[in-house]
Amino acid sequence: MEDFFTYLTPGKENIEWGLYLTVAGKSLIPPGTKYPPKNHPRGYFFTWENGRVLDEYQIHYITEGGGVYENLRGKYLAGAGSLIITKPGMWHRFRPEQKTGWMENYIGFNGFIAKEIFHHPFFSSDKPVKYIGYREEIIDTYHKIFEYVREEKPGFQQVASGMIMKLLGYVYAVEKQRDFSNKRVERIIQDVRFKIRENIENEIDLKEYVEANNISYSYFRKMFKKYTGVSPGQYQLSLKIMRAREMLLSTDKIIKEISYQLGFKSVYYFSRLFKSKMGVTPSEIRKNSRDIKKGK
Numbered sequence: 001m002e003d004f005f006t007y008l009t010p011g012k013e014n015i016e017w018g019l020y021l022t023v024a025g026k027s028l029i030p031p032g033t034k035y036p037p038k039n040h041p042r043g044y045f046f047t048w049e050n051g052r053v054l055d056e057y058q059i060h061y062i063t064e065g066g067g068v069y070e071n072l073r074g075k076y077l078a079g080a081g082s083l084i085i086t087k088p089g090m091w092h093r094f095r096p097e098q099k100t101g102w103m104e105n106y107i108g109f110n111g112f113i114a115k116e117i118f119h120h121p122f123f124s125s126d127k128p129v130k131y132i133g134y135r136e137e138i139i140d141t142y143h144k145i146f147e148y149v150r151e152e153k154p155g156f157q158q159v160a161s162g163m164i165m166k167l168l169g170y171v172y173a174v175e176k177q178r179d180f181s182n183k184r185v186e187r188i189i190q191d192v193r194f195k196i197r198e199n200i201e202n203e204i205d206l207k208e209y210v211e212a213n214n215i216s217y218s219y220f221r222k223m224f225k226k227y228t229g230v231s232p233g234q235y236q237l238s239l240k241i242m243r244a245r246e247m248l249l250s251t252d253k254i255i256k257e258i259s260y261q262l263g264f265k266s267v268y269y270f271s272r273l274f275k276s277k278m279g280v281t282p283s284e285i286r287k288n289s290r291d292i293k294k295g296k
Helices: 012-017 112-117 134-153 154-176 184-197 206-211 217-228 232-250 254-260 265-279 282-296
Strands: 006-008 020-028 057-071 075-079 082-086 092-096 103-112 129-131
Touching: 006 134, 006 184, 012 154, 020 134, 020 154, 057 112, 057 134, 075 082, 075 129, 103 129, 103 154, 112 154, 112 184, 134 154, 184 206, 184 217, 206 217, 217 232, 232 254, 232 265, 232 282, 254 265, 254 282, 265 282
Parallel strands: none
Antiparallel strands: 006 020, 020 103, 057 075, 057 082, 057 092, 057 103, 082 129
């Protein structure tokens, strides 16, 4: 794909959507070239001496060459495989090395959904440059965004917003998977998840199982939560609640029987926990289901 860039003017409908593109482009900057090119609009162009401040989010993906990125917190190397994240109101400047140049793929975007996403601890980090390597799924997502922008068919902003979410999801996933790459604990986590699912109605001594695999339970619990987002106990509990929901909707078993079958020692505790997770009590979800079937 040849070099191009497009600056967009989102309308009210796009802004109300919550996530919209403002710019998208790709540039090969050869060694020894003055940077940035002067053909960018005034709000985006900057000099190395003065830097710039944007009122949008931008993500640059460097796929060839390398350079440097600076903000008020420091100076960061950005080699091939680096992702540069710039946030609104952040003074910054960046450029490729004169000897190497670089290939940059970039998008700019904004909206209340973007603000919510960047409140997440992963994106709220002060480190603006993340090394993720060359990822085909990420560069492919950039190219799909470029295609939508070039065609500018009705609704392209909404489709492109989904691509932005996909891109951010890939970046997050790459970082999470890095902690588990080629580590034995990942296999044990997968084994435990399978074991929990296969024995959802039985009690499992996870601590004994994990320590039999020569890993401390405290380390396993920490890594399990990092891998899944919840502790082993909460993971097991959530699956029990989902199983209870299935039984309430597909069987005529009384709530007390379902409660005890899934290992809850108290119907009251089961009902309270079910409501906290599902928003309704077991009896309410069963009644609502029967009313729908009767056409009420």
